[in-house]
Amino acid sequence: xxxxxxxxxxxxxxxxxxxxxxxxxxxxxxxxxxxxxxxxxxxxxxxxxxxxxxxxxxxxxxxxxxxxxxxxxxxxxxxxxxxxxxxxxxxxxxxxxxxxxxxxxxxxxxxxxxxxxxxxxxxxxxxxxxxxxxxxxxxx
Amino acid sequence: xxxxxxxxxxxxxxxxxxxxxxxxxxxxxxxxxxxxxxxxxxxxxxxxxxxxxxxxxxxxxxxxxxxxxxxxxxxxxxxxxxxxxxxxxxxxxxxxxxxxxxxxxxxxxxxxxxxxxxxxxxxxxxxxxxxxxxxxxxxxxxxxxxxxxxxxxxxxxxxxxxxxxxxxxxxxxxxxxxxxxxxxxxxxxxxxxxxxxxx
Numbered sequence: 001x002x003x004x005x006x007x008x009x010x011x012x013x014x015x016x017x018x019x020x021x022x023x024x025x026x027x028x029x030x031x032x033x034x035x036x037x038x039x040x041x042x043x044x045x046x047x048x049x050x051x052x053x054x055x056x057x058x059x060x061x062x063x064x065x066x067x068x069x070x071x072x073x074x075x076x077x078x079x080x081x082x083x084x085x086x087x088x089x090x091x092x093x094x095x096x097x098x099x100x101x102x103x104x105x106x107x108x109x110x111x112x113x114x115x116x117x118x119x120x121x122x123x124x125x126x127x128x129x130x131x132x133x134x135x136x137x138x139x140x
Numbered sequence: 141x142x143x144x145x146x147x148x149x150x151x152x153x154x155x156x157x158x159x160x161x162x163x164x165x166x167x168x169x170x171x172x173x174x175x176x177x178x179x180x181x182x183x184x185x186x187x188x189x190x191x192x193x194x195x196x197x198x199x200x201x202x203x204x205x206x207x208x209x210x211x212x213x214x215x216x217x218x219x220x221x222x223x224x225x226x227x228x229x230x231x232x233x234x235x236x237x238x239x240x241x242x243x244x245x246x247x248x249x250x251x252x253x254x255x256x257x258x259x260x261x262x263x264x265x266x267x268x269x270x271x272x273x274x275x276x277x278x279x280x281x282x283x284x285x286x287x288x289x290x291x292x293x294x295x296x297x298x299x300x301x302x303x304x305x306x307x308x309x310x311x312x313x314x315x316x317x318x319x320x321x322x323x324x325x326x327x328x329x330x331x332x333x334x335x336x337x338x339x
Contacts, residue, residue, distance in 0.1 A: 021151065031162035034165060039295060041298050057150070061148050063144070
């Protein structure tokens, strides 16, 4: 199967591939969190499973444990930043009047940290490490 | 295209798909606050027939969620009211907990009636009764001011409870309500339950 042009440009070299994977990783984690918290403010077993699979795949693509761990930290930081931004858009756009806007921002920080730390953060990290080990074995 | 490329491609596609799903839920979340603000409480009717022991009053309120957001459930209604006689002054009548029986979903466009009976407390009933009996005032001259708290269950229940406050006034058989603050209070398992703010 031939690589298409657009795909080729995504994975032109190793550095670009790593950056693309981290961005996709962040997008996937942010999406999993967003659909969960904007529905019920908690994660289900399915959400945990999806997050683990995403980290497993991302880790496998990076092919290196060190890269996978660092990539995960970058991706998670970016994902949480995206999620926090999405959750406070109503406060930023004036849909929530002061002082409620400040309270909502604080509330969302609290919600996000409670759903992420510590179990979920560790679970996804383990997924990334296992993925990287598997990637080293299968893709090298 | 090797296995690694294939996995990367799957990753690209799954990220796009999950972002689309998350986008739909995020859009729905953005409807949440304006929808909360749009919930309307109205006075449908009011009547009372005072004796020296009870006001025998019944206020019928209607509550409606005019937005397209579904996900609100009314769990409790608390009302308190004061009576303002025509000569001036205020007779506070305290709190009344309206038993819904069960939670009521605030389905978009559906109007729900709340028939809240009031008997009155303290010297409220006898004061009103005596003023009417002594022709110092007519029944329609008394103004009833309500503060109605509607407790709403939402997707945020695990972390925050939401109370919508309304100020209503009735005189004669009609009245009107205005939405006041929307109170948010933290309810998380490790919180002290003290946090709160108006939205």
